[in-house]
Amino acid sequence: GGNNVNFVQDVLRQPSFQRGDTPTNFIDMHYPDGFDGVILTKEELEEVSVIGALxxxxxxxVLDYPPLTLVGEEMKKNCQEKDGKEEKVVVVCLGGMFGKAYEVSIGKDLKTMAVKSLSPFSSKEEENEGKEEDMEKKTSKVTVDQLSFHPNDTIAEVMVNGVNRAVQVGVEDNTGLFAIKMYGAKVDILVMSPAEYELSKYMNEPAVVDTCNLLLSPMPGTLISYAVKEGDHVVEGQELCI
Incomplete structure (x- = not known):
């Protein structure tokens, strides 16, 4: 059965609830259209991206996977020298290959991470594209002081930006996709190299087919004959088709 854990966690995140401003119509005020899942803030998405990368x-x-790269020399390009510290750059896609992408720079000390959204620029941002000072504003810093996790674990303990977090971690599938649950939101994570991310842009996102008006069969089969026509009234037990 279901539960309301995610809803309760989202209520606890509401600033008005934290202030104690909880009138009897609190739910009607904050959820007029019902609860449709937790919506993470910009800062929370950046934290999820960094944790997903780590x-x-x-x-x-731990599992001695091959490095995330399509070309052997590409991994060398992913390690950059900045301020005398070697960093590894990966791209984290929230929601899978076609989800929201973030570039995460992982330092050797695994402490301060630089994270930048790779989403398309808005019209205002496009005016400033190419200006170093403006591009720097798009990069945020996330501090990770502690990370305790083994691939066999279902919980990762992490201190991010000075706050201890417990993150639920799902099993990784054969495409490299795994899910984490944080702040009451479940997010699919796919970590790629910058080269893989650039090539993924040439992939077509699968079309979503509306099947709400279709009668789907769980198994393939061949329709030999049918005994009714459109508009007929049918009763329980009546033969419809073979």
Whole structure:
């Protein structure tokens, strides 16, 4: 059966609830159209991206996965020298290959991470594209002081931006996709190299087919004959088709 854990967690995140401003119509005020899942803030999405990148790297380190790259030399390009510290750059896609992408720079000390959204620029941002000072504003810093996780674990304990978090971690599938649950939201994570991310842009996103008006069969079969026509009234037990 279902539960209301995600809804309760979202209520606890509401600033008005934290202030104690909870009139009897609190739910009607904040959820006039019902609860449709937790919507993460910009800062929370950045934290999820960094944690997803670290969990992905930890999986590869422990399980001795091959490096995330399509070309051997590409991994060398992913390691950059900035301020004398070697960093590894990965792209984290929230929601899978066609989800929201973030570039995460992982330092050797695994402490301060740089994260930048790779989403298309807005018209205002396009005016400033190419200006270094404006591009720097798009990069945020996320501090990770502690990470405790093994690929066999279902819970990762992490201190991010000075706050201890417990993150639920799902099983990774054969495409490299795994899910984490944080702040009451479940997010699919796919970690790629920058080269893989660039190539993924040439992939067509699968079309979503509306099947609400279709009668779907769980098994393939051949329709030999049918005994009714459109508009007929049918009763329980009546033969419809073979």
């Amino acid at each position: 969990l992905g790297e930890q999986r590869r380190h």
